[in-house]
Amino acid sequence: MNVLLLGSGGREHALAWKLAQAPSVTRLYAAPGNPGIAEEAELVALDATDHAAVIAFCQGNSIDLVVIGPEAPLVDGLADSLRAAGIPAFGPSRAAAQLEGSKGFTKDLCARANIPTGGYVRTRSIEEADRALTQFTAPYVLKADGLAAGKGVVIAESIEQAEIALADMFGGGFGEAGAEVVIEEFLHGEEASFFAITDGTTVIPFGTAQDHKQVGEGDTGPNTGGMGAYSPAPVLTQELQDRVMAEIIRPTVDTMRAEGMPYSGVLYAGLMLTAEGPKLIEYNCRFGDPECQVLMMRYQGDLAEMMLSCAKGELDETPPAFAPDTALTVVMAAKGYPGTPEKGGTIVLGACSSGAEANGAKVFHAGTAMKDGALVANGGRVLNVTAMGASVTQAKAKAYEALDRIDFATGFCRRDIGWKEVAREAADAG
Numbered sequence: 001m002n003v004l005l006l007g008s009g010g011r012e013h014a015l016a017w018k019l020a021q022a023p024s025v026t027r028l029y030a031a032p033g034n035p036g037i038a039e040e041a042e043l044v045a046l047d048a049t050d051h052a053a054v055i056a057f058c059q060g061n062s063i064d065l066v067v068i069g070p071e072a073p074l075v076d077g078l079a080d081s082l083r084a085a086g087i088p089a090f091g092p093s094r095a096a097a098q099l100e101g102s103k104g105f106t107k108d109l110c111a112r113a114n115i116p117t118g119g120y121v122r123t124r125s126i127e128e129a130d131r132a133l134t135q136f137t138a139p140y141v142l143k144a145d146g147l148a149a150g151k152g153v154v155i156a157e158s159i160e161q162a163e164i165a166l167a168d169m170f171g172g173g174f175g176e177a178g179a180e181v182v183i184e185e186f187l188h189g190e191e192a193s194f195f196a197i198t199d200g201t202t203v204i205p206f207g208t209a210q211d212h213k214q215v216g217e218g219d220t221g222p223n224t225g226g227m228g229a230y231s232p233a234p235v236l237t238q239e240l241q242d243r244v245m246a247e248i249i250r251p252t253v254d255t256m257r258a259e260g261m262p263y264s265g266v267l268y269a270g271l272m273l274t275a276e277g278p279k280l281i282e283y284n285c286r287f288g289d290p291e292c293q294v295l296m297m298r299y300q301g302d303l304a305e306m307m308l309s310c311a312k313g314e315l316d317e318t319p320p321a322f323a324p325d326t327a328l329t330v331v332m333a334a335k336g337y338p339g340t341p342e343k344g345g346t347i348v349l350g351a352c353s354s355g356a357e358a359n360g361a362k363v364f365h366a367g368t369a370m371k372d373g374a375l376v377a378n379g380g381r382v383l384n385v386t387a388m389g390a391s392v393t394q395a396k397a398k399a400y401e402a403l404d405r406i407d408f409a410t411g412f413c414r415r416d417i418g419w420k421e422v423a424r425e426a427a428d429a430g
């Protein structure tokens with residue numbers, strides 16, 4: 001089959017790498033892609049917001065499947081436009097993508113379907129929000145309702161801080177996304193991510209992961225899109241995974257279908273493992289970035305075939321095959337991230353350049369570009385250095401060994417990715 005992949009980050013490089021390995025794929029195109037994706041796919045200049053142009057490309061190039069990587073085109077209804085033109089797309093419709101596009105929508109769905117999550121109030125003005133705050137205790141969790149590139153969540157330690165954040169949100173600090181603000185109960189516990197693939201009816205679990213959202217070591221400092229991740233997440237025991245499927249994922253898929261918004265694609269649940277059991281923090285309507293990179297390192301099936309069967313509503317119940325080993329990825333970001341990242345810094349991959357994989361490690365490109373024949377930084381998160389090992393400790397050692405061979409003077413990374421699990425493994429080893 002011929003496949004078109006949309007997106008340009010590390011997540012899409014990992015998807016491109018796996019799609020290129022799939023026996024079912026004849027030609028792989030990617031738009032807009034990046035220099036890493038260019039090694040796996042033929043890059044085309046297409047703007048995902050121009051639905052007519054994407055459809056015309058698909059029709060002109062006999063595309064059998066479109067894989068939509070990021071959330072914005074999904075929330076914008078690109079999958080609907082493609083399906084209306086008879087082109088199979090991996091990813092949910094605009095209506096179903098509300099699970100990520102509107103935090104209030106998801107909270108209301110949880111309430112209707114009795115899905116465990118924190119208590120909440122949806123508010124549309126600062127006055128309403130002020131009144132709602134009195135129902136909660138510190139720390140206060142405030143969320144801009146719409147898409148805010150991972151920056152729409154504020155955890156305020158005091159009422160005063162909450163007031164400042166609310167004034168910013170309703171004052172347009174998050175643009176349209178902040179026209180409504182959801183105030184939520186603060187959940188205590190350890191966070192973990194759970195992935196499922198569904199065609200709207202059939203649902204299969206698709207792996208677990210944990211990521212490090214904060215920029216600083218020891219999980220400190222401002223939130224980012226993610227500074228590293230590993231899969232599987234041992235905290236999500238089989239028993240907990242079964243509960244997540246039964247109490248959170250299946251009721252969501254069943255309710256969406258029953259309400260005329262069948263969800264098709266990957267459903268990514270951000271969970272808090274509380275004393276009362278797993279609770280939903282949020283849904284995403286796409287793979288996590290960088291969680292996708294570690295899932296793809298472990299996935300052993302034909303990704304294109306699986307995605308096409310999902311897109312056609314013919315998903316197989318058979319559990320997907322994953323390597324039992326741990327995959328761990330370390331993000332190299334450009335100095336300044338998550339504020340204003342320094343652009344244009346030179347990167348020399350050396351032994352880690354794609355193809356010549358260092359010690360089994362794989363470097364996925366996120367924000368990179370080619371300038372005058374040289375690889376340069378072109379974004380906040382720049383590279384994802386990913387390795388496999390028999391334990392988190394071993395995968396971590398291999399990832400940093402590869403990372404240390406990369407010359408990227410204007411870049412930085414956290415040195416402690418996987419620390420919680422490394423500590424548990426050390427404790428278990430006695």
Ligand code: AMP
Pocket residue numbers: 118141150153184185186187188191213270281282
């Ligand atoms: P989100 O963008 O919804 O994933 O939120 C970003 C981060 O804020 C999450 O990864 C959590 O660390 C934290 N967070 C969000 N909601 C809650 C909550 N209700 N209780 C505790 N922490 C939360």
Ligand code: GLY
Pocket residue numbers: 150211225226284287288289290291
């Ligand atoms: N790494 C978190 C996310 O993709 O939302």
